[in-house]
Amino acid sequence: MKNFVEELRWRGMIHDVMPGTEDLLLKEVVTAYVGIDPTADSLHIGHLVGIMMLRHLQSCGHRPVVLVGGATGMIGDPSGKSQERNLLDEPTLRHNQESIKKQIAKFLDFETKAENQALMVNNYDWMREFSFLGFIRDVGKHITVNYMMAKDSVKKRISGDTGEGMSFTEFTYQLVQGYDYLHLYKEYNCKLQMGGSDQWGNITTGTEMIRRIAGGEAYALTCPLITKADGGKFGKTEKGNIWLDPERTSPYQFYQFWINVSDADASRYIRIFTLRSKSEIEQLEAEHALAPHTRILQKALANDLTINVHSEADLQSAIEASEILFGKGTTETLRKLDEKTLLSVFDGVPQFEIEKESLNNDLNASDFLAGITAIFPSKGEARRTMKEGGVMFNREKITEETLITQSMLLNDRYILVQRGKKNYYLVIVK
RNA sequence: GGGGAGAUACCAGAGCGGUCAAAUGGGGCAGACUGUAAAUCUGUUGGCGAUGCCUUCGGAGGUUCGAAUCCUCCUCUCCCCA
Numbered sequence: 001m002k003n004f005v006e007e008l009r010w011r012g013m014i015h016d017v018m019p020g021t022e023d024l025l026l027k028e029v030v031t032a033y034v035g036i037d038p039t040a041d042s043l044h045i046g047h048l049v050g051i052m053m054l055r056h057l058q059s060c061g062h063r064p065v066v067l068v069g070g071a072t073g074m075i076g077d078p079s080g081k082s083q084e085r086n087l088l089d090e091p092t093l094r095h096n097q098e099s100i101k102k103q104i105a106k107f108l109d110f111e112t113k114a115e116n117q118a119l120m121v122n123n124y125d126w127m128r129e130f131s132f133l134g135f136i137r138d139v140g141k142h143i144t145v146n147y148m149m150a151k152d153s154v155k156k157r158i159s160g161d162t163g164e165g166m167s168f169t170e171f172t173y174q175l176v177q178g179y180d181y182l183h184l185y186k187e188y189n190c191k192l193q194m195g196g197s198d199q200w201g202n203i204t205t206g207t208e209m210i211r212r213i214a215g216g217e218a219y220a221l222t223c224p225l226i227t228k229a230d231g232g233k234f235g236k237t238e239k240g241n242i243w244l245d246p247e248r249t250s251p252y253q254f255y256q257f258w259i260n261v262s263d264a265d266a267s268r269y270i271r272i273f274t275l276r277s278k279s280e281i282e283q284l285e286a287e288h289a290l291a292p293h294t295r296i297l298q299k300a301l302a303n304d305l306t307i308n309v310h311s312e313a314d315l316q317s318a319i320e321a322s323e324i325l326f327g328k329g330t331t332e333t334l335r336k337l338d339e340k341t342l343l344s345v346f347d348g349v350p351q352f353e354i355e356k357e358s359l360n361n362d363l364n365a366s367d368f369l370a371g372i373t374a375i376f377p378s379k380g381e382a383r384r385t386m387k388e389g390g391v392m393f394n395r396e397k398i399t400e401e402t403l404i405t406q407s408m409l410l411n412d413r414y415i416l417v418q419r420g421k422k423n424y425y426l427v428i429v430k
Numbered sequence: 431g432g433g434g435a436g437a438u439a440c441c442a443g444a445g446c447g448g449u450c451a452a453a454u455g456g457g458g459c460a461g462a463c464u465g466u467a468a469a470u471c472u473g474u475u476g477g478c479g480a481u482g483c484c485u486u487c488g489g490a491g492g493u494u495c496g497a498a499u500c501c502u503c504c505u506c507u508c509c510c511c512a
Contacts, residue, residue, distance in 0.1 A: 293465035388460045
């Protein structure tokens with residue numbers, strides 16, 4: 001059996017691991033789980049870390065379980081600074097769960113008939129019928145308040161100078177999550193829970209419950225929170241989260257996100273988010289160091305993830321689009337594109353539709369950019385950016401004086417507007 | 431319940447009768463350098479038919495030729511004492 005802990009270790013995916021975990025995983029096929037909140041019907045790339053832990057787990061021969069936190073998601077984990085959660089109704093919950101499962105199925109094998117087939121469960125299914133009295137008698141009885149208060153997440157909130165305090169509901173959160181672990185332990189012989197480093201306290205409440213209530217031994221493993229070298233939040237752009245759902249984040253944007261990762265982050269990310277071997281990654285790093293401008297690491301990262309989350313075909317069109325937009329493309333190359341290619345290339349790019357008549361009479365650039373399209377929020381800003389040389393039409397710089405005419409149209413219908421280096425918009429004339 | 435401090439642009443934070451569309455920093459946007467990286471440097475950051483005009487300094491009134499600045503009331507925030 002492949003050494004799972006060792007695998008995560010060289011990938012930099014271990015923050016904390018309970019003693020004995022490694023031995024257990026070498027000795028037998030272990031069932032392990034990661035929890036995910038079903039707050040939306042799509043995952044975003046922040047979720048990918050947990051999924052990749054399970055992916056590696058399964059490829060090491062163990063059995064991954066995805067726990068959808070239908071119940072816990074309603075309460076809200078005090079470790080985060082999250083506000084009160086909204087209670088999801090059951091149809092939404094089920095819908096989200098199904099959508100998420102489809103996405104995860106690209107990483108985990110739910111179909112194999114082998115003993116390590118992946119499994120998805122929802123804690124709503126066993127928490128729903130649990131009565132309050134039943135819970136405090138059967139579960140709460142075994143854990144002391146003293147123990148619960150010792151958790152960092154609780155201490156911070158109670159003693160904090162910020163003095164926010166915490167509600168009883170949030171205080172109870174660790175018991176509910178801990179009970180999940182106990183339930184999975186009894187039901188599936190699940191002996192390992194994994195998660196982000198902020199989950200350590202909650203996970204150990206679970207192992208404690210298993211020890212006291214079931215007299216069993218269970219383990220914990222956490223990975224460091226993913227950071228960016230510049231201190232920003234991982235997985236967020238100005239435009240928001242990077243989602244796995246192509247409707248929310250187009251494959252092109254998804255691909256671009258990974259291509260834009262800084263060198264400092266690329267080495268870490270490629271270990272975490274791809275399945276490439278240690279020697280292969282070290283080889284890539286060596287090549288990258290010799291010719292950093294080719295961005296071999298970023299490309300490998302973007303390739304693997306785009307294929308994994310979307311498809312080979314999506315990757316190809318993302319690459320094609322990127323080459324046209326960021327390569328040596330000129331107005332000439334743009335004009336040579338046939339309509340079909342052009343549309344597929346710009347599929348993931350924001351689009352605006354305008355009337356053909358508006359191009360007839362001396363339309364000036366600022367009216368075009370901030371009037372009939374909403375590429376800029378105001379004419380002032382459009383003018384300013386043009387003055388700074390930051391606006392291009394069909395890859396040629398324009399100025400405030402430029403008039404927009406039909407002769408600019410590509411294929412008689414399109415204008416490619418570029419704002420700054422990276423923002424593209426396709427204007428379609430009807 | 432008593433006393434005090436405050437609310438300014440995306441955020442933090444100056445300004446305390448005209449020279450204020452409002453210092454400074456952060457953030458954002460753009461440019462240069464590069465590799466669609468990082469760092470750095472530069473410009474810019476209310477709107478518009480633009481040597482001018484309009485809307486902004488918690489809200490509503492008032493004083494004044496003139497208010498972010500002074501007065502009154504209201505709303506909210508923070509601190510101290512009980």
